[in-house]
Amino acid sequence: MKHDPDISVxxxxxxxxxxxxxxxxVMGTSPELLHRVAxxxxxxxxxxxxxxxxxxxxxxxxxxxWEHGLLNAIGLTNPGVDDEVKLLMDxxxxxxxxxxxxxxxxxxxxxxxxxxxxxxxxxxxxDLVEVNISCPxxxxxxGLPFAADAKSAAAVTRAVKQKIxxxxxxxxxxxxxxxxxxxxxxxxxxxSDVITAINTMPGMVIDVDAAQPVLHNRSGGLSGPALKPIAxxxxxxIAQFVDVPIIGTGGVLTGRDAAEMMMAGATAVGVGSxxxxxxxxxxxLIKAELQDFLRENGYKSVCEIFRKAL
Amino acid sequence: MGGKFEARKVTAISKINPxxxxxxxxxxxxxxxxQFVMVWxxxxxxxxxxxxxxxxxxxxxxxxxxxxxxxxxxxxxxxxWVKGPxxxxxxxxxxxxxxxxxxxxxxxxxxxxxxxxxxxxxxDVCLGARSEAGLLLSDAFxxxxxxxxxxxxxxxxxxxxxxxDIVEQKIQAIAYDLLCACGPTGxxxxxxxxxxxxxxxxxxxxxxxxxCGMGLCGSCLVSQNIDELLPVGxxxxxxxxxxxxxxxx
Ligand SMILES: Cc1cc2nc3c(=O)[nH]c(=O)nc-3n(C[C@H](O)[C@H](O)[C@H](O)COP(=O)(O)OP(=O)(O)OC[C@H]3O[C@@H](n4cnc5c(N)ncnc54)[C@H](O)[C@@H]3O)c2cc1C
Ligand SMILES: Cc1cc2nc3c(=O)[nH]c(=O)nc-3n(C[C@H](O)[C@H](O)[C@H](O)COP(=O)(O)O)c2cc1C
Ligand code: FES
Numbered sequence: 117m118k119h120d121p122d123i124s125v126x127x128x129x130x131x132x133x134x135x136x137x138x139x140x141x142v143m144g145t146s147p148e149l150l151h152r153v154a155x156x157x158x159x160x161x162x163x164x165x166x167x168x169x170x171x172x173x174x175x176x177x178x179x180x181x182w183e184h185g186l187l188n189a190i191g192l193t194n195p196g197v198d199d200e201v202k203l204l205m206d207x208x209x210x211x212x213x214x215x216x217x218x219x220x221x222x223x224x225x226x227x228x229x230x231x232x233x234x235x236x237x238x239x240x241x242x243d244l245v246e247v248n249i250s251c252p253x254x255x256x257x258x259g260l261p262f263a264a265d266a267k268s269a270a271a272v273t274r275a276v277k278q279k280i281x282x283x284x285x286x287x288x289x290x291x292x293x294x295x296x297x298x299x300x301x302x303x304x305x306x307x308s309d310v311i312t313a314i315n316t317m318p319g320m321v322i323d324v325d326a327a328q329p330v331l332h333n334r335s336g337g338l339s340g341p342a343l344k345p346i347a348x349x350x351x352x353x354i355a356q357f358v359d360v361p362i363i364g365t366g367g368v369l370t371g372r373d374a375a376e377m378m379m380a381g382a383t384a385v386g387v388g389s390x391x392x393x394x395x396x397x398x399x400x401l402i403k404a405e406l407q408d409f410l411r412e413n414g415y416k417s418v419c420e421i422f423r424k425a426l
Numbered sequence: 427m428g429g430k431f432e433a434r435k436v437t438a439i440s441k442i443n444p445x446x447x448x449x450x451x452x453x454x455x456x457x458x459x460x461q462f463v464m465v466w467x468x469x470x471x472x473x474x475x476x477x478x479x480x481x482x483x484x485x486x487x488x489x490x491x492x493x494x495x496x497x498x499x500x501x502x503x504x505x506x507w508v509k510g511p512x513x514x515x516x517x518x519x520x521x522x523x524x525x526x527x528x529x530x531x532x533x534x535x536x537x538x539x540x541x542x543x544x545x546x547x548x549x550d551v552c553l554g555a556r557s558e559a560g561l562l563l564s565d566a567f568x569x570x571x572x573x574x575x576x577x578x579x580x581x582x583x584x585x586x587x588x589x590x591d592i593v594e595q596k597i598q599a600i601a602y603d604l605l606c607a608c609g610p611t612g613x614x615x616x617x618x619x620x621x622x623x624x625x626x627x628x629x630x631x632x633x634x635x636x637x638c639g640m641g642l643c644g645s646c647l648v649s650q651n652i653d654e655l656l657p658v659g660x661x662x663x664x665x666x667x668x669x670x671x672x673x674x675x
Contacts, residue, residue, distance in 0.1 A: 323468070
């Protein structure tokens, strides 16, 4: 009998049992749900993004499936960072015995406000803090995402870095920018320890019988299978520009998809929409398939496929 | 399972009491009793409704606020949009069922009763409400050949008190194989305890605030604080709304 391939990875200072990371905003809204996904075998789990104050989010409909993906405009529903800290502490207690790192996620309306949210979220001592500068669904409240501009992306990164008390950070980038490699470089130069790429792509689905956009917010963020080639290209591009680890996220549904993302230069792989396509245990299935892929192709460790297609 | 919206035309709409309508649509829906649909009215909103009839699709709508009000104002020939069937419904086991409904909880139980009666299974129904007007669909259960008992808090029909009282009496008198229920959280918690005491297999349909209806947004989590028998991180829209509790092999 052959040995199982080693699928553990190092994400900067963090040790992950496997590269699969629950993406922010998908089932990560409560300690119980983060616990459940950790039990399904995730290498790490990311909580839903939280901001300075409570947001109820957009009215329904907030999500729809279409032929090649999902479209959502949840609208950054969250209890506000003060309450989120308590949830993160509860989540940490549940995850520690399972040896699954907790990633917090934050957003805000200005660089200064990002710093304030960062200093509060740090109280929960998450293992990593993701900095969501790329949500496409809150234009009316926050204007253009910071991820669209290298200078403002760097300013947010510096503000968070100053206030986060030594916890490593991962700035999360948007796909719909002219030069994602340059933006990645500017946030890494400003102190981002890890890059998460990508967030959803803005999109719209109109029901022609109703002659109306389906989502109440009209437009939303596109995720799932249609996003994968876009994400793979972004990750490959970023991997040419920076040396920090990348959490490659977008459209990963299978073990082979995860392998593809790693061959493009991702150290870890974010999994979100797959929990709809394959159910809440998607990560368990993807992990087994990744192991099968490695074994069948004679790889002894997942590290051997890292950057292999670059 | 469908995450897309599909247009459906209203073929019939009738008031069954001053605040409750029965709406029938063109076409069947392939679903288990207990599954639900997200109903979208463009520019108005989107809310979850139990599938009350499978062929053709029928919904029972109680007017409690703006969306359900708008649904009741629809006319024959109007369209609305449904996403689904969603979630996990009831699954019939055994020869003798006890169904317990509170409020619109009658809706999924009617679809279940119809399926069970088609298999010649004996179905007893207990309906509870504040007063007689809130007891929904009792004629429809009677037409299917179910035995129906009532409890009203004001004593206007049947037992004067809670529906859980008559459920206790029935369980003590009759050996049921399965209890299925849909209604407010308080009723379900009480039924969960009664079933635990009597070691009666049960399938309870839980309510929760639904947004995506697709198991992703986390809004419909039913916490273990509400029923410790639920597994960690249980989502009403995906794992439920029906939760199965088995005591017997
Ligand atoms: C799985 C499921 C099946 C349901 N089946 C039926 C049914 O067959 N018939 C029926 O009349 N009603 C049903 N409901 C409840 C129905 O969704 C609400 O009554 C309706 O959404 C109220 O909307 P509104 O705008 O009219 O009132 P609102 O003013 O929005 O609310 C009135 C009440 O409805 C509840 N409610 C509102 N939105 C939701 C939501 N998204 N999810 C759950 N509860 C909500 C609130 O707690 C409140 O108590 C079901 C709910 C769920 C979760
Ligand atoms: C329902 C839903 C909610 C999301 N919420 C957030 C969020 O709060 N913060 C964030 O950074 N990304 C959020 N995302 C984006 C995901 O984290 C991920 O970047 C994107 O969906 C692409 O991955 P996927 O194709 O595997 O879903 C959300 C995605 C979905 C589908
Ligand atoms: S309603 Fe979104 S997870 Fe259930």
